[in-house]
Amino acid sequence: MRAPTQALIVIDVQNDFCPGGALAVAGGDQIIARINRLMTEFATVVLTQDWHPGDHASFAANHQGAQPFSLTQMPYGPQVLWPVHCVQGTKGAAFHADLHTDLGQMIIRKGFRPQIDSYSAFFENDQTTTTGLEGYLRTRGVSAVTLVGLATDYCVAYSALDAARLGFQATVLQDACRAIDMNGSLADAIAQMQAAGVILAD
Numbered sequence: 001m002r003a004p005t006q007a008l009i010v011i012d013v014q015n016d017f018c019p020g021g022a023l024a025v026a027g028g029d030q031i032i033a034r035i036n037r038l039m040t041e042f043a044t045v046v047l048t049q050d051w052h053p054g055d056h057a058s059f060a061a062n063h064q065g066a067q068p069f070s071l072t073q074m075p076y077g078p079q080v081l082w083p084v085h086c087v088q089g090t091k092g093a094a095f096h097a098d099l100h101t102d103l104g105q106m107i108i109r110k111g112f113r114p115q116i117d118s119y120s121a122f123f124e125n126d127q128t129t130t131t132g133l134e135g136y137l138r139t140r141g142v143s144a145v146t147l148v149g150l151a152t153d154y155c156v157a158y159s160a161l162d163a164a165r166l167g168f169q170a171t172v173l174q175d176a177c178r179a180i181d182m183n184g185s186l187a188d189a190i191a192q193m194q195a196a197g198v199i200l201a202d
């Protein structure tokens with residue numbers, strides 16, 4: 001077992017991010033066995049679930065004439081427009097059936113406000129609306145987080161950057177993550193994480 005000050009945060013291991021899903025990440029299901037083993041090693045295990053209403057502003061389908069994977073401007077900054085994914089209560093939003101979700105004590109749902117996307121487990125994309133995860137971890141005595149899941153260059157990276165900014169020691173286990181990797185997004189995310197002091201390990 002790891003020290004009780006360490007938490008594992010499992011990001012968005014949901015059907016829509018796995019092969020066959022609406023926003024499939026290549027090899028997204030290949031990390032599940034490793035994550036299941038990791039979950040048995042940590043006293044604190046948090047799972048996140050991308051959880052959008054059908055009218056969510058991050059969906060290209062909700063913007064006239066917009067193509068999936070194009071960029072738009074939101075009040076909080078640039079935003080990628082995604083295919084419809086992880087709609088609340090659908091099979092695509094459910095955790096992958098092979099993930100041992102019973103080992104998690106807390107599930108953070110994010111992205112449920114129609115007008116704000118939320119990549120990070122800590123803050124929505126406006127960088128101020130909180131999910132409550134910081135308080136949960138601090139009141140459980142956690143000072144270090146290990147992050148795994150999908151996708152490396154979006155929800156995992158944003159979560160790791162916020163964790164570091166909040167003063168947690170943050171480690172990303174890269175071989176327990178898979179990336180969308182669009183227009184250099186993975187290289188950008190890695191550079192940002194390195195600059196922020198996130199530990200990138202395998």
Ligand code: VGL
Nearest residue numbers: 012050082150151154155
């Ligand atoms: C994610 C794009 C849109 C992710 C979520 O989990 O990385 N990416 N919503």
Ligand code: ZN
Nearest residue numbers: 050085086111
């Ligand atoms: Zn999403």
